[in-house]
Amino acid sequence: MFLLAVNQTLNNDELIKEMQEKVVALQDHEISFLNDTIANMWAIVGIGTGLIVAIAGIVGWIIRRSNAQAETKMQEAELKMNEATQKIANAESLVNTATETIEKLEGYRNEVNTYRVDTEQKVRELSSMIDEKMKSLKELESKTNNLTLNHKARALLVECEMSLEHADFRRRRLPQLYGYNPEQENPEYTKLVDTQKLLMGEYQSLTYQLQRVGLDKVIEFHQECLELKVMCRAFVEEVEAFAEKIREEEFRRQEIEMYYENGDPVDTKVASPE
Template identity: 50%
Template sequence: MFFLAINQIQNNDELIKEMQDKIISLQDHEVAFLNDTIANIWAAIGIGVGIIVGIAGLVGWIITRSNQNARRKMEDAERVINEAKTYISQFSEEKLELEKSRQKTERKLQELSDLVNSKSIDKLKEDIESLYIKNKISILLNEINGILTAGNRALKEYEKENGDMDNNQVKTFLYYENRTALYEQEACQLIGSNSEEYNATRAESVFKRGIELKEECLTAYLKMSGLIDKYLDREQAPH
């Protein structure tokens, strides 16, 4: 009985030891599992943190890139706005100058229109026309005087050769010479005057009478010249 008890105690000790070994083994297994689990968790956490860090970096790069693009766009927008302000300012100045020029042109056109429609322009036209006719009268007088000068030279030669000064051709020429003197007096008074009395109508009338006088003087000169030439030829012919 004693040995049985001792044997039973030994068996119990072995059982207890076996149980203790199992418990220790179970504890070691649980500790290893816990360690693996913790390691996996930390690995997962590390991966997650890495991903988060990567995402944060990507987001930061995107934000930085976006900020740079936004800053460039803002700079471009400010440049465009400043250029637009400059163009608007220049356009406003040019528009103002154009408006001033337009108003000045309108004033000049109105002044010109008033001048054209005024009596002063009519007076100016009449003065120009009168001056033109006066110039024609002056030229006409020179032509008539040229005819009279040639006639007087021939008449002196005729008188020197004892020609008949009472001849009708001679008297006619002298008559037109006197008429020319009167006409010249009137014409010179007209040419040298600025009076309204000697207007373009009056000047035109004087010019027409001068044309007629020139034709009459030329006819009288030619007739007298023919008479004188015949007389001088007869006198100079051998007797």
């Protein structure tokens, strides 16, 4: 039993030793693998570091270039900002000026509106006053025209009176001038007498109306006076024609009498006493 135990112990030591050798071999292998792995990793790290350094250099160059460009851009931006600020200030000044101008214009508009209202009121008052004046002037013009027509009618009546007086004078002078007997029957002479009376009656009627005719009737009245004047002139011409006829008859009568008294024709014309 003892030997079996010793043998068993020896076998266990060999097994332990073998196991230790395997462990050592395994550790060496692992260490070698780790060393290779670490070496590879260092190579990779070196490459990576190189790449990183290169990239860092490139990035640095890009950053520096970008910084320079950014600096230039910043300077340009600052100039533009200053210009923009100046323009904004100018714009604010213009806005303030425009605001002040608008306020002034608003004030002017209010004044204009007030003035317009006052002006419209004054225009209405002036227009009303002008209408009243025009109405008064038209009434005055109408009255003036009517008074003028009244004066003309009066003048026409004076002419009618003179014409009738002249005709009456000529008719009444016929017996003295030409020995005409108004009592003898003569339709033409009778017509002249009747016409004289008719025209004289019309003249007296219009003369009576002259003092009483209204201004609204003066136009018609003036027309009646004008018509009477025409008739009076025509009557004077009739009287003159009749007087000339009587004068010629008296001349022929005297010529015949002288012929029979002297036995020769006489060319002597009867001189008119007029």
